[in-house]
Amino acid sequence: MDKYIDGRFERLEKALAVLVDSVNKYHPSIAHAKEIELADSELSKGLEDVQTHQNNYIRIQELRKSSAALDSQIRDTLSSLASTRKDIVTTHATTFPPGPSYPFSYEELLSYARRISKTTMPSASMIAAAAPAAATSPETTQTPQATEFTGATPSAAPTPSQPQSPAINGAPTPMQSQVQPSQQTSTLTTLPDAYSDYLNPLSGQPFYPWPQEHQIRGGALASNQLLSEQGIDPKGYDPVEVENRKQKEEEERRAKEEQEKQEHQKRLEEERERQLRQQEEWRRNTAAGSSPTQSTQPNAPPVKKQFQFSSLDDLDDDDDD
Amino acid sequence: MESTPAQDMQTNSPIPPKPPSEEGICEPMYGGFSRFEIELEFVQSLANPQYLNHLASQQLLTQPAFVAYLAYLRYWSRPPYVKYLTYPGPTLRHLELLQQETFRQNIISPDLMNQLVEAGMKAAVDWHRET
Numbered sequence: 001m002d003k004y005i006d007g008r009f010e011r012l013e014k015a016l017a018v019l020v021d022s023v024n025k026y027h028p029s030i031a032h033a034k035e036i037e038l039a040d041s042e043l044s045k046g047l048e049d050v051q052t053h054q055n056n057y058i059r060i061q062e063l064r065k066s067s068a069a070l071d072s073q074i075r076d077t078l079s080s081l082a083s084t085r086k087d088i089v090t091t092h093a094t095t096f097p098p099g100p101s102y103p104f105s106y107e108e109l110l111s112y113a114r115r116i117s118k119t120t121m122p123s124a125s126m127i128a129a130a131a132p133a134a135a136t137s138p139e140t141t142q143t144p145q146a147t148e149f150t151g152a153t154p155s156a157a158p159t160p161s162q163p164q165s166p167a168i169n170g171a172p173t174p175m176q177s178q179v180q181p182s183q184q185t186s187t188l189t190t191l192p193d194a195y196s197d198y199l200n201p202l203s204g205q206p207f208y209p210w211p212q213e214h215q216i217r218g219g220a221l222a223s224n225q226l227l228s229e230q231g232i233d234p235k236g237y238d239p240v241e242v243e244n245r246k247q248k249e250e251e252e253r254r255a256k257e258e259q260e261k262q263e264h265q266k267r268l269e270e271e272r273e274r275q276l277r278q279q280e281e282w283r284r285n286t287a288a289g290s291s292p293t294q295s296t297q298p299n300a301p302p303v304k305k306q307f308q309f310s311s312l313d314d315l316d317d318d319d320d321d
Numbered sequence: 322m323e324s325t326p327a328q329d330m331q332t333n334s335p336i337p338p339k340p341p342s343e344e345g346i347c348e349p350m351y352g353g354f355s356r357f358e359i360e361l362e363f364v365q366s367l368a369n370p371q372y373l374n375h376l377a378s379q380q381l382l383t384q385p386a387f388v389a390y391l392a393y394l395r396y397w398s399r400p401p402y403v404k405y406l407t408y409p410g411p412t413l414r415h416l417e418l419l420q421q422e423t424f425r426q427n428i429i430s431p432d433l434m435n436q437l438v439e440a441g442m443k444a445a446v447d448w449h450r451e452t
Contacts, residue, residue, distance in 0.1 A: 100399075102400045115407065116407050116408075116409060118407075120407075120445065122445055207445075209408060209442070209444075210365075210369040210370075210408050210441065211365055211366055211369055211408060213371065216362075216366045216372060219362045219366070220351075220353075220354040220362050221359060221362055221363060221366070223354075224351055224352040227352050234352035235350075235351055236351075237350075237351075237352055237353070238352070238353040241353070
């Protein structure tokens with residue numbers, strides 16, 4: 001560009017010099033004047049070109065800048081994309097076990113969790129006690145881990161037959177209570193036994209994640225077994241119903257007895273009334289026949305008086321007669 | 322643990338009993354208990370390794386009818402029945418193990434029984450510790 005504009009300048013200068021020279025020689029020519037005019041217009045055109053060139057240059061600069069910015073933005077986006085992808089790849093997604101899955105409601109799940117918490121959840125102290133046991137050494141895996149897991153009392157009492165790892169705490173069960181009471185290494189702050197027993201009646205009871213023998217023995221199957229051993233077909237046989245029926249029969253019998261008793265009583269009363277009536281009748285009859293022996297009637301005193309009066313009247317009547 | 326499931330239970334149709342619902346179900350009762358109750362109790366008893374050992378010692382686990390009954394009991398692993406299990410982990414695990422013939426043969430050994438006891442206890446504790 002410099003060369004281009006320099007050429008124009010040189011041409012103008014040369015034309016100007018030629019013109020000045022020709023003017024100095026007092027021999028000016030139109031051709032030279034024309035030449036200088038041409039050169040001048042060329043120069044102004046060249047200057048315009050320079051301006052355009054400069055503008056273009058600025059524009060190029062700007063474009064370069066914006067392209068660089070865009071480049072960096074693209075680079076950032078790509079790198080963040082790559083890191084995100086890496087994150088996604090390394091994120092542990094929940095792996096659903098193969099097999100069918102079933103819909104369930106949130107409420108149902110919560111109520112189920114609450115229901116099974118008693119039968120699936122060992123006491124907190126037991127879980128805490130098992131933690132160091134698992135962390136210690138491989139020898140713990142060889143020892144029987146948990147034959148008698150028990151609840152909240154943090155005392156250790158290993159069974160004599162099965163050596164437990166010392167870190168597992170177990171309260172002495174009735175079977176173990178005579179064994180090694182000296183091993184209590186309690187450093188935790190705990191409530192006195194009476195309080196903790198009161199607050200949590202299940203504490204100290206061994207935990208098993210399955211039903212116990214006494215539960216199985218006390219269940220429906222055992223009672224059915226008992227029935228079939230007695231020669232009763234359990235199908236359609238309801239001991240509760242039978243019991244109810246027996247009770248009902250008993251009640252009916254008792255009601256009947258009661259009724260009979262009442263009837264008997266009633267009959268007795270009627271009999272007595274009848275007797276009384278008969279006696280009265282007899283008395284009246286005998287009184288009409290003027291018998292003074294009437295006063296010996298076993299009646300109530302006021303009634304007796306009345307009878308006495310009447311008998312007196314009778315007597316009077318008798319006397320009158 | 323002398324109680325064993327009544328033999329007539331096995332001959333029932335392979336349709337599982339209906340779970341308890343609001344409307345009354347008219348079905349035969351066994352000693353005052355519904356089939357649902359009895360089967361729920363039995364399938365949960367299977368969670369106890371000592372009971373499994375007892376069943377094996379009674380020669381029950383080799384009877385084809387009993388094996389068929391065990392296969393039938395697998396309906397407890399599906400809704401709507403699974404939510405009635407109060408010992409879900411060991412129950413379903415032992416139920417699945419009982420489908421294998423080798424397990425049915427081996428559970429008579431007290432060693433395996435003790436291993437199951439240990440593993441069950443450890444699982445119960447570990448599971449809660451991790452979560």
